[in-house]
Amino acid sequence: MSTAWITTPVTADLLRGALDVERTERGVLPHRLPAWARAQYADGQLAMAESQPSGVRVAFRSRATAIELETLPTKRVYAGAPPRPDGMYDLLVDGRLAGQGSVAGGDTVTIDMAAGTAETERGRPGTVRWDGLSGANKTIEIWLPHNETTEVIALRTDAPIEPAPDGGRRVWLHHGSSISHGSDAAGPTTTWPALAASLGGVELINLGLGGSALLDPFTARAMRDTPADLISIKIGINLVNTDLMRLRxxxxxxxxxxxxxxxxxxxxxxxxxxxxLCPIHEDTPGPSGFDFAALGSGRLAFQATGDPAEVAAGKLTLGVIRDELARIVAQRAEQDPALRYLDGRDLYGEADFAELPLPDRLHPDAAAHRRIGERFAELAFNGDGAFADPGRDG
Known part of the structure; x- marks a missing residue:
């Protein structure tokens, strides 16, 4: 028996975690930076990162027992490296993981790191489907892949839907690098910010932008203009591995x-x-470079190419940045009691690196993402943490 589908246009009121929604030829493309910010610097890395919908989800209420989401993903292929797995879609029903799936096909960007080129091949949309759900009225969230640019073409259900109501939870706005973006997490709800948000009972807006946590003024203005109850800014690794600026x-x-x-x-x-903690850049400046010897053996890895002697002239390392951030926050906190500092090594330090090393020397794997998310929730949302909620038990 065929399903009698109801197709609902995906509009901004069905999307959470996006700051902008672009209408495309075939559907809608969620963005994590507004159009005016994207226009201020046409950087390919930033464009790729902000259009990958980390933390973005389609949210609605329905009695639907079957759901289809048709999308056009953009896959990345690195020449000489093993194929990347298809992006994961996580289905949450009343806040609990109820299913996962992927969409094959889509557009493909082939990146040749040795040649510094990227070629795009157009592909076809695909569909992820879930069925066998309860017929009760429920809140449904479809978390889009954190690491695949995703055009949403059609949402189909076997019962009418309505936008999910505001649950009254605090909104947490976070900005950081590819690690905050999700890097090698297992799925969109297990990036460390998504996991921490779930444990902390808050709504996440994730501005983790791979390769692009660079203190850009337009990102600061986007954060300024975004309603939020809690804000965090993770600073360090991208400034070192791009060798973007000096201490001055x-x-x-x-x-x-x-x-x-x-x-x-x-x-x-x-x-x-x-x-x-990132041992290659603790005391050695950037830029980071690809380890072509590792790539020759089919493994993606990075190496530090700076000279530690240049630190005296103002080159940045993670050690230099941590010391300066701690000093800046201490100075400002004298007039800003709501400002706090957290050393990232409290989330992932030497003992963690010994147990769960960074596979490519820069990015944590899925197990390390889980540990970082649990640590952040414990340090920020509980006890006397910066985000502790006096009205919440525990």
């Missing part, structure tokens, strides 16, 4: 970023988080 520029840039965020959120709890 870094300190004023951090102050400027925080000043801008505070213009829109003058009293919101604001947590500055430094980088997790």
């Amino acid at each position: 520029a870094f300190t004023p840039a951090v102050h400027g970023f925080l000043d801008t965020v505070r213009e829109g959120h003058p009293e919101t709890p604001l947590l500055v988080v430094s980088a997790i």
